[in-house]
Amino acid sequence: MTALVLASASPARLQTLRNAGIEPTVIVSGVDESQLDGLPPAELALQLAELKCAAVAAQDGLPAGALVLGCDSVLDLDGVALGKPDDHADAVRRWQRMRGRSGVLRTGHCLTDTTTGRVAAATASTTVHFADLTDDEVAAYVGTGEPLHVAGAFTVDGLGGAFVTGIDGDHHNVVGVSLPLLRELVAELGHSWTELWAPR
Template sequence: MKLVLASQSPARLSVLRSAGIEPVVIVSGVDESRLDGLPPDELALQLAELKCAAVAGRDDVPEGALVVGCDSVLDLGGEALGKPEDAADAVRRWQAMRGRSGVLHTGHCLRDTATGHVAAAVGSTTVHFADVTDEEIAAYVATGEPLHVAGAFTVDGLGAAFITGIEGDHHNVVGLSLPLLRDLVAELGHAWPDLWSGRVADV
């Protein structure tokens, strides 16, 4: 069973590879700003559904593949925060986030191209941010890392030192929840081990 990842995120690709899955990567090209105004969890789910649908209908998708689309949004006091617009926006984000907690919502949408059936859900993980200094914020933003990720932080990169704890699935914060994806695969009638690449299955 082949899995198609409708995302250019290297973090999501790494999560799948670490779980024994070698997906085909096809970037959706969906405009993530088109659904502004929705609650954070609903925004994450709808963007995931749009990404999945945009890729599932393409001719270069392997026959019978499962297509997964994901999108992450940080809920900070009810405000939906995706990727920062620029460095100044990332600095403002961190000044608002430090010493506080937010909820990282990741929408997951899985489509079986053989049947057309779709399963979708949102994974939510609480993230506790350290009370970082202005100097630390400036240095972190200068690396460029927070400019490319939802919420302007990572839990698996340079930003990890600024996260004091999480409540929920770690991989959901990275951008793709493996337990949730497994549930969606089962909902569509497939077995998780069928997605493992050959070298893993042969071990």
């Protein structure tokens, strides 16, 4: 078994990996995400993932031979990167722009092999189609607080699921980590996906 370290505080990413048979060690990177504002969405997501991965991979006390995974997600709407909303009002404005439209959820993935120092990185992109919410629905959803804690101000695996009418691409990517892409990165570093499975 190869240990995986998840350089992310996201409970959705952790649960997605657990559902796939992986029990990662979670170490939050502490990277300042605002330092790269202004980059195109796909580049922003990838560079933040790389920064988070590098910050955790450099720490002492990691499991021997671990792979470190950094991820970051943004919603690409009209070429603008939308991360977590600033506040309640920002989330309402976002949904007023998003409703009845489509955006592209871009998640950067960076994987480092702590034994060899090799790095593999790529961005996964999934198109998300949003329902045409009423003002009351927007207010009620933002009022739950859920959109304030996630990139793009929505979830597909929580209360926001009813407001997503369709997805073109990998569903897991919208939750925060693309399992098919991660499998490819694991293979690129010379490992097998099944090595990551926790003993059952």
